[in-house]
Amino acid sequence: MKVKTLVLGSLCLALTASLQAQTPPAKPAAPAQPAAAKPAAKPPAKPAAPAAGAKPAAGGNVLSLGGPAARGGPILTRDELRACLAERDTIGKRQEAIDKEVAPLQTELEAIDKERETVKAAREALDSRRSGAEALAAKVKAYGDRVTALNKAVADFNENPPRAAAADRKRAELNKEQKELAAMKDELEAERVKVTTEAQAAVDAFNAKTEALNKRVDAWNQRRAEFNATRDKIKADDTAWLANCGDRRYREEDELAIKQGK
Structure with missing residues (x-):
């Protein structure tokens, strides 16, 4: 009677495939630090008094909105003054709002750094599983x-x-070896399932953490880009206000009338 030949079957192939499938993705890129920039200069809260010795124009005192009073040139009309004052207040409020966004951005960046360390530790733990796969x-x-x-x-x-x-003795030896190998195959298959299942779960968990971190980084970078764009726009508007209104003269009576809602 011939002894049946044993084959490895799918055990080695399945193990090899599972080990090859366990390569984790690349580490997420770090978010760029926000560019430090000085906030736009706020227009002065109160107009400067006219220079000593300056003669008031007919109809009341002539003041300046903060810059050095221009020598000559037309005085702001009441409507022009109203527009300059309103724009100054708007720019100031916009600057206050953008200043409040600095701390939350920094806090979120620090949280991202901590999360990156967690992902790094998960990657190291994942790499340590290779020893178990290599032993198998x-x-x-x-x-x-x-x-x-x-x-x-x-x-x-x-x-x-x-x-x-x-x-008879040789056949008995071969049959014994065959039974031992059959039992060994079952044990290895059970161990393979355990190792590959745990490894796949670890890879999936790592991938989920990496994806969440990358989304968080992308969201932070988007917020930073919007912050920088808003900050630059405020700075440009502030510069334009200084050029258009900061050194212009106006009549004090017009300012008082505007404050009274006239």
């Missing part, structure tokens, strides 16, 4: 070597069978 791979190789040796022994036995009692 070594067992599978040893199993394969024994299968190869048994198959050769079976082929030799079938081609040149011993006689009488020697044949």
Whole structure:
């Protein structure tokens, strides 16, 4: 009676495929630091008094909105003064609002740095699992070597069978080895399922953490870009206000009338 030949089956192939599938994704890129920039200069809260010795124009005192009073040139009309004062207040409020965004941006950046350290630790833990997979791979190789040796022994036995009692002893040895290898295969398969299942769960968890971190970084970078754009626009508007209103003269009576809602 011939002894059946054992084969490795899907064990080695499945193990190899599972190990190859466990390569984690690349580490997420760090978000860029926000560019430090000085806030736009706020217009003065109160108009400056006219220079000593300056002669008031007919109809009341002539003041300046903060810059050095221009020599000559037209005085702001009441409507122009109203527009300049309103724009000054608007720019000031916009500057206050953008200033309040600095601290939350910095806090979120620090939180991202902490989360990146958590992801880094998860990556290191994932890498440490390779030792378990490598140990299992070594067992599978040893199993394969024994299968190869048994198959050769079976082929030799079938081609040149011993006689009488020697044949029975050899057949018993081969059958014993075959049973041991069958049990070993079942154990290795169970271990393979355990190792690959745990490894895949760890990879999935790591990928989820990485994806969440990358989304958080993208959101922060978007907020930073919007912050910088708003800050630059306020600065440009403030510069334009200084050029258009800051050194212009106006009549004090017009300012008082505007404050009275006229």
